[in-house]
Amino acid sequence: MNFSFTDEQRLLRESVEKLVAAEYPFEVRRGLAASEAGFSRELWRKFAELGWLGLGIPEDAGGVGGGPVETAIVMEGLGTGLAVEPYLATVVMGAELLKRSGAARSDRLARLAAGELQVAFAFAERQSRYELANVETRAEPEGGGYRLTGAKSVVFNAPAADVIAVSARTAGGPRDRGGLTVFALDASAHGLEVREYRTMDGLRAGEIELDWVRAGPDDVLGRPGEGLDVVEGAVNSGVVGACAEAAGIMARMHRDTIEYLKHREQFGTALATFQALQHRLVDMYMACELSRSMAYMAAVRLGSPETTEAELRRAVAAAKVQIGRAGRFVGENAIQLHGGMGMTDEMPISHYFKRLILIDRQFGDADHHLREMAGTSP
Amino acid sequence: MDLVLTPEERAFQEEVRTFLRERLPPDVRERTWTGARMDKEDQVRWEKILHERGWMAPSWPVEHGGTGWTPLERYLFEEEMEAAFAPPPMPFGVNMVGPVIIAFGTEEHKRRFLPRILSSDDWWCQGYSEPGAGSDLAALKTRAVRDGDHYVVNGQKTWTTAAQHADWIFCLVRTSQEARRQEGISFLLIDMHSPGITVRPIRTMDGGEEINDTFFEDVRVPVENLIGEEGKGWTYAKFLLGHERTGIAGVARSKAQIRRIREVARSETSHGRPLAEDPRFRERLAEIEVELMALEYTILRIVSAMNAGTAPGPEASILKIKGTEIQQALTDMLMQAVGYYAHPEYPPPEPGANVAPVGPEHAAGLAARYFNWRKSSIYGGSNEIQRNIIAKMVLGL
Ligand SMILES: Cc1cc2nc3c(=O)[nH]c(=O)nc-3n(C[C@H](O)[C@H](O)[C@H](O)COP(=O)(O)OP(=O)(O)OC[C@H]3O[C@@H](n4cnc5c(N)ncnc54)[C@H](O)[C@@H]3O)c2cc1C
Numbered sequence: 222m223n224f225s226f227t228d229e230q231r232l233l234r235e236s237v238e239k240l241v242a243a244e245y246p247f248e249v250r251r252g253l254a255a256s257e258a259g260f261s262r263e264l265w266r267k268f269a270e271l272g273w274l275g276l277g278i279p280e281d282a283g284g285v286g287g288g289p290v291e292t293a294i295v296m297e298g299l300g301t302g303l304a305v306e307p308y309l310a311t312v313v314m315g316a317e318l319l320k321r322s323g324a325a326r327s328d329r330l331a332r333l334a335a336g337e338l339q340v341a342f343a344f345a346e347r348q349s350r351y352e353l354a355n356v357e358t359r360a361e362p363e364g365g366g367y368r369l370t371g372a373k374s375v376v377f378n379a380p381a382a383d384v385i386a387v388s389a390r391t392a393g394g395p396r397d398r399g400g401l402t403v404f405a406l407d408a409s410a411h412g413l414e415v416r417e418y419r420t421m422d423g424l425r426a427g428e429i430e431l432d433w434v435r436a437g438p439d440d441v442l443g444r445p446g447e448g449l450d451v452v453e454g455a456v457n458s459g460v461v462g463a464c465a466e467a468a469g470i471m472a473r474m475h476r477d478t479i480e481y482l483k484h485r486e487q488f489g490t491a492l493a494t495f496q497a498l499q500h501r502l503v504d505m506y507m508a509c510e511l512s513r514s515m516a517y518m519a520a521v522r523l524g525s526p527e528t529t530e531a532e533l534r535r536a537v538a539a540a541k542v543q544i545g546r547a548g549r550f551v552g553e554n555a556i557q558l559h560g561g562m563g564m565t566d567e568m569p570i571s572h573y574f575k576r577l578i579l580i581d582r583q584f585g586d587a588d589h590h591l592r593e594m595a596g597t598s599p
Numbered sequence: 600m601d602l603v604l605t606p607e608e609r610a611f612q613e614e615v616r617t618f619l620r621e622r623l624p625p626d627v628r629e630r631t632w633t634g635a636r637m638d639k640e641d642q643v644r645w646e647k648i649l650h651e652r653g654w655m656a657p658s659w660p661v662e663h664g665g666t667g668w669t670p671l672e673r674y675l676f677e678e679e680m681e682a683a684f685a686p687p688p689m690p691f692g693v694n695m696v697g698p699v700i701i702a703f704g705t706e707e708h709k710r711r712f713l714p715r716i717l718s719s720d721d722w723w724c725q726g727y728s729e730p731g732a733g734s735d736l737a738a739l740k741t742r743a744v745r746d747g748d749h750y751v752v753n754g755q756k757t758w759t760t761a762a763q764h765a766d767w768i769f770c771l772v773r774t775s776q777e778a779r780r781q782e783g784i785s786f787l788l789i790d791m792h793s794p795g796i797t798v799r800p801i802r803t804m805d806g807g808e809e810i811n812d813t814f815f816e817d818v819r820v821p822v823e824n825l826i827g828e829e830g831k832g833w834t835y836a837k838f839l840l841g842h843e844r845t846g847i848a849g850v851a852r853s854k855a856q857i858r859r860i861r862e863v864a865r866s867e868t869s870h871g872r873p874l875a876e877d878p879r880f881r882e883r884l885a886e887i888e889v890e891l892m893a894l895e896y897t898i899l900r901i902v903s904a905m906n907a908g909t910a911p912g913p914e915a916s917i918l919k920i921k922g923t924e925i926q927q928a929l930t931d932m933l934m935q936a937v938g939y940y941a942h943p944e945y946p947p948p949e950p951g952a953n954v955a956p957v958g959p960e961h962a963a964g965l966a967a968r969y970f971n972w973r974k975s976s977i978y979g980g981s982n983e984i985q986r987n988i989i990a991k992m993v994l995g996l
Contacts, residue, residue, distance in 0.1 A: 345939050347958070347959070348871075350870075352871075419944045420942040420943060420944055421941070421970070422942075426943070486731075487734050487738065497983060498983070553973065561733060564974050564977065565802065566803060571803075571804035571970075578966075578969070582941045582942060586938075591879075
């Protein structure tokens with residue numbers, strides 16, 4: 222057992238921190254979030270040059286190796302800067318999905334690692350809430366391929382995506398665990414419509430309509446009918462990435478709050494001198510540390526071949542519960558302790574808060590994962 | 600002890616219900632129900648209906664247009680208003696400056712200002728907080744210097760809610776430097792249309808613009824706009840803080856929110872069933888309901904004591920803390936109920952634009968409301984400051 226970073230991981234962490242410090246002052250983030258594209262293509266190229274986009278992709282497929290711990294390091298660092306670049310969608314989840322490609326595998330992964338391919342994963346639907354097997358979108362066999370019809374909800378990075386992975390039912394009833402198939406669709410496919418919008422936390426997403434969209438047998442990710450494995454694999458990666466991002470956000474919010482209370486004076490003294498507030502800052506600090514431990518625990522479990530399916534399920538669910546609850550505690554208190562300033566759009570803290578709170582909504586909230594832990598999901 | 604309403608009290612309740620059923624405009628109700636932002640015109644339209652019925656300011660003395668209701672009747676009225684999704688009158692005139700004018704203003708002040716508050720012809724805003732004076736209000740620096748029969752006001756107020764809509768602002772200003780900071784503060788009424796006033800909107804994290812910076816540059820204010828004595832403003836401000844505190848708990852509004860959550864949960868699904876049937880969801884809601892009940896019966900204890908003639912004391916701080924905690928928990932549950940549809944940013948719909956919202960209609964604006972409602976534990980004396988008040992005034996620490 223050794224739950225500390227290797228030298229290489231430490232170097233990676235430093236390089237992410239350096240880039241965020243140098244290139245991601247909050248005003249840059251604000252500008253990017255408001256821009257047409259919603260993120261910086263230029264920074265994305267830089268991520269590619271630094272090798273971050275190839276993390277988690279084997280070297281023989283154009284990547285640089287590494288796994289969930291490495292992508293978690295990047296996510297945590299990007300969280301610190303509240304980056305809007307779609308690393309979670311394209312690298313953390315996208316690479317995981319495209320690894321299951323057939324003939325196109327190395328081409329797709331190489332393009333992804335080179336920064337030339339953006340990915341979105343459309344797995345949620347109106348009625349599904351957080352239940353991954355709950356899929357009504359249908360893929361019907363036609364010729365040697367399929368035709369997809371249905372609608373997908375809140376698909377992050379859909380506006381920029383070149384490839385949109387879609388879960389669809391090739392057999393079974395709407396909640397069956399079997400009978401799902403995941404397809405990698407070309408974003409420009411005929412019949413695929415994306416209604417684009419901004420999210421509360423400054424990202425881009427879309428609602429997707431599929432109207433008799435054609436897919437070939439080569440477009441299937443993994444095996445037909447066994448798509449739930451593919452979905453769960455990508456979502457587990459997504460959860461771990463989001464937990465690491467949240468850990469970065471929380472640490473940053475905590476640090477900013479300490480700074481604010483050291484400088485804000487009321488009653489003739491810095492607010493940081495009030496013991497009631499000091500204790501609050503301590504509780505926030507503990508929540509941050511515990512969350513960070515859970516994020517990396519889940520990353521290690523996810524990357525380790527020794528982890529059983531049951532262990533992984535527990536690790537991922539537990540991390541998401543911890544992050545959801547601690548995120549709310551740290552976030553709400555950071556706003557509270559900033560007083561009126563915390564409510565303003567002008568202060569970065571409110572933007573960090575929005576992302577942190579919405580991370581709890583992504584891939585299932587704390588209540589959902591608590592039930593996964595307890596084995597009481599209906 | 601007895602928790603049953605008397606026949607008279609029940610008749611009163613029925614009278615209020617009937618009025619609300621008949622007179623509350625459906626579009627106003629709809630906006631309150633969905634939490635959509637209200638235009639000033641909508642608010643004024645509704646306030647004028649209340650005024651016509653004589654119910655704009657129930658707690659004021661009858662001779663100034665109040666109702667003469669008992670504290671319990673006033674409580675029942677507030678309950679029915681919230682339950683019917685009728686927006687309460689803007690607080691700044693009716694609940695804040697009005698009672699101060701009644702208690703400390705001149706006859707001229709009363710004649711000039713009170714009727715226009717009741718008729719909603721004047722809108723007021725509150726100019727207390729400054730960049731350097733939030734929780735520590737006595738640190739305020741805005742100066743009013745006497746110049747003949749005027750004060751000349753210079754300084755900055757901040758977080759001023761509704762300043763962009765207001766005709767008047769009631770301000771705490773410094774009229775002299777004294778050893779005790781609470782002295783030398785005066786309570787001044789300032790016409791918002793005066794030259795030298797600039798209002799700059801402050802955007803909040805939910806995208807709204809309900810608060811502002813308000814700047815005063817050589818603003819000339821007639822001395823007759825001073826309330827009471829020069830230098831005694833702090834006393835009047837404190838009087839205001841102790842006034843009419845039972846409403847801040849928002850119990851009836853929270854009950855109405857619970858109804859809304861149930862309705863949303865009936866249209867959402869979880870594991871193939873309506874979310875409203877989900878045991879975990881129901882238990883969470885029930886937990887909040889228990890807290891709300893405990894708060895409600897605490898208020899009823901206070902209201903009963905008031906009926907018997909005891910003024911509400913600093914224990915009203917309990918109502919502010921617990922009331923806002925419950926309200927915030929409910930905005931959180933409402934957001935949680937819509938799952939992924941907390942994410943989309945819903946710009947306020949342009950009037951006339953017929954764009955279907957992203958996702959289910961009931962989800963629009965729920966996350967924004969959660970983010971916006973974080974304010975409730977910050978303003979009106981933050982919940983930390985309320986705890987300090989209880990520690991000092993109630994527990995004697
Ligand atoms: C949406 C909104 C609307 C508002 N509308 C108005 C308005 O119309 N008119 C108006 O005059 N003002 C208004 N306010 C201002 C509001 O009253 C102040 O924000 C509030 O008094 C807190 O002051 P502050 O923001 O300067 O925070 P600070 O006083 O700087 O406090 C920051 C944090 O420190 C805590 N703190 C401060 N002192 C202590 C202590 N002694 N012990 C423990 N904790 C402490 C606070 O509770 C808070 O969490 C509004 C504020 C908001 C957010």
